Amino acid sequence: MNVVTMNVMRHFAAAAMLCVALAVPRFAHAADPCQLEISGNDQMQYDKPSLSVPASCTQVTLTLHHTGKLPREAMGHNWVLVGAADFNAVANSGMGAGLANEYVQPGDQRVLAHTRTIGGGQTTSVTFPSSLLKPGGDYRYLCTFPGHNAIMRGTFRFG
Ligand code: ZN
Numbered sequence: 361m362n363v364v365t366m367n368v369m370r371h372f373a374a375a376a377m378l379c380v381a382l383a384v385p386r387f388a389h390a391a392d393p394c395q396l397e398i399s400g401n402d403q404m405q406y407d408k409p410s411l412s413v414p415a416s417c418t419q420v421t422l423t424l425h426h427t428g429k430l431p432r433e434a435m436g437h438n439w440v441l442v443g444a445a446d447f448n449a450v451a452n453s454g455m456g457a458g459l460a461n462e463y464v465q466p467g468d469q470r471v472l473a474h475t476r477t478i479g480g481g482q483t484t485s486v487t488f489p490s491s492l493l494k495p496g497g498d499y500r501y502l503c504t505f506p507g508h509n510a511i512m513r514g515t516f517r518f519g
Pocket of ligand 1: 400404435436503504505508512
């Protein structure tokens with residue numbers, strides 16, 4: 361059995377399990393609702409004030425684009441997902457962690473998911489299991505580059 365066949369079979373097995381669990385078929389193509397995109401620019405802004413994924417997503421992928429030109433040392437952006445109550449604490453500890461740590465304190469359990477910190481023209485993504493999230497929970501995302509969270513923030517909805 362070659363690798364392609366195995367991958368296809370694994371895909372069908374995963375899809376079949378999901379259908380049994382939810383009794384709702386998931387369509388992998390055409391605007392997958394489990395695949396999110398957001399952009400940051402040189403004006404220290406995200407292009408979206410909120411993001412949401414349906415509860416049927418077992419995994420979520422967030423892709424961050426930096427549409428500006430400035431380097432990450434000057435106008436770095438990341439995307440960090442937290443519970444609403446942890447916003448300020450994660451923002452503060454992230455700043456202190458520095459660029460070498462992507463502005464996220466290593467091992468911070470309050471961080472549910474995060475990307476790398478990127479500069480102008482770059483793209484990065486993160487995939488995380490939705491088992492970290494509670495349907496209807498109150499979540500936020502932010503950029504933890506120093507000073508950015510005041511503006512670069514949004515509401516994240518699951519389910
Ligand atoms: Zn930023």
